[in-house]
Amino acid sequence: MSDLANPTTNDKECGGCASSVCHTGNLARLGIDTTGSDYVVALAGNPNTGKSTIFNQLTGLRQHVGNWAGKTVARAEGAYRYGEHRYKVVDLPGTYSMLSTSVDEEIARDFILFARPDVTVVVLDANRLERNLHLALQVTEITDRVVLAVNLIDEAKRHGVTVDERALAREMGVPVVLMAARTGQGVQQLSQAIADVASGSYPLRARRAAYADAQLQSAVEVLVGQINRAFPRLPNARWVALRLLEDDASIIRAIEDGTLGEIAPAETPIDAAPSSPSTLVQISRGQASVSPSV
């Protein structure tokens, strides 16, 4: 275990020093200096799972930690260096679902979907693993560049709950790190897991839902083709197609008002593309009434 296990020492060293570098083992906290980052790391998770606590441990910054809703109003950014690479970390607002229902959730969802961070850390509460894994499964639908940080294991231990991180990593196909972030436990291991995923040295095999339904499968394929033509640079067309088939109001709105195009600007003007956004929505509505359950 590194000296990160003793956050008091680190806090004293860092002391809010956003400008100076604080070294802790292989990890150097770079505060707000995100220049020259090699990789972007997003911190996602349900509210109160310890995202901001982990953000602070990694960057040496003091993003507000507390337990009221909406405390991470926008996304906070900071940086650290681990080994030879610099990492920009983005502390996203708490989210229960990638099927966003609030502005906060939309910020988190759009960042993971469209800004395509090199690594998305999904922070989970070890005491509410089942509920928290719902979000983890939705994120692994979008990207397999994921690390699961199972936090609050100190509390879980007190409640007699143990988490088998190897079994979870096997099931989910991504690395799992057990953490008690408030005391710094697991921060070094998290940095290593992030480095492994960022560099591609971890053999990722993220769990994906298999769509056995042939009708659904072909509806998705038709829509993916149309979406790619309307928004050639949009990542995750498959995810957008599934949401359209579900009649997801926020995605339909983003297509109709052009926001989806702004997120990932088209290389060719949308008018010149064979499929316009409004045809897309019509096409999705014309598809067989199959309902994907992601």
Ligand SMILES: Nc1nc2c(ncn2[C@@H]2O[C@H](COP(=O)(O)OP(=O)(O)O)[C@@H](O)[C@H]2O)c(=O)[nH]1
């Ligand atoms: N016992 C314990 N509490 C923690 C741990 N990590 C965070 N907390 C506390 O959990 C609460 C929520 O943490 P915060 O980082 O604000 O969560 P966020 O909403 O996900 O950003 C705060 O009171 C933290 O001090 C941990 O590993 N163990």
Ligand SMILES: [Mg+2]
């Ligand atoms: Mg927070």
